[in-house]
């Protein structure tokens with residue numbers, strides 16, 4: 001694992017954006033695995049800036065997202081499809097047909113999970129998977145437990161996760177109780193993984209994920225088994241590492 005600690009979030013965001021842009025220079029048709037949440041927003045802003053300046057093109061790239069809430073239409077203000085459109089896709093030249101966010105409103109959720117998995121398989125693999133981390137160690141929406149599911153599936157969200165995400169919905173009752181998420185197997189098949197975390201509230205779980213036992217009770221700890229992981233942290237989340 002390559003762990004880098006940054007004094008400024010700006011530098012961290014620029015570094016993550018440069019890694020993604022660098023991949024697209026060498027492989028313009030790369031499949032990017034993308035994440036939502038507050039953490040990647042600055043990275044997406046950097047990528048949009050780089051696109052405006054002619055430093056990167058997504059015209060041949062593909063994007064597949066980690067997860068989506070069950071029961072939200074794609075244009076719901078808190079749907080991850082809308083998040084991706086507003087924070088990234090609208091600002092770059094990726095063809096919208098090259099982007100895939102699970103459809104949380106699908107009538108047949110099992111078929112939707114299979115279709116998401118197949119979209120990745122059709123491409124071969126995710127070239128670079130961007131990840132944030134939940135306070136309980138979840139990646140995507142893979143919640144801690146006695147076992148984990150390998151492929152894309154429907155998951156019941158932990159109360160802690162719903163509480164953390166209630167800030168976006170106004171009230172916890174409005175937060176969906178389920179989500180579709182890529183499985184840990186799907187995530188670990190990516191050729192490269194870039195995990196990003198900011199803030200003191202993520203320090204404990206980052207330390208546990210990177211230095212603790214590999215356990216399904218901390219899904220992010222499974223990243224210790226992947227051969228190509230870049231961890232980008234600010235001082236608050238990663239200061240313990242120095």
Ligand SMILES: N[C@@H]1[C@@H](O)[C@H](O)[C@@H](COP(=O)(O)O)O[C@@H]1O
Pocket residue numbers: 035036037038039040066067131132133134135139140141161165
């Ligand atoms: N499903 C997402 C995750 O992909 C994300 O990494 C995590 C952290 O979010 P944030 O970046 O806002 O801390 O929460 C959400 O629940």
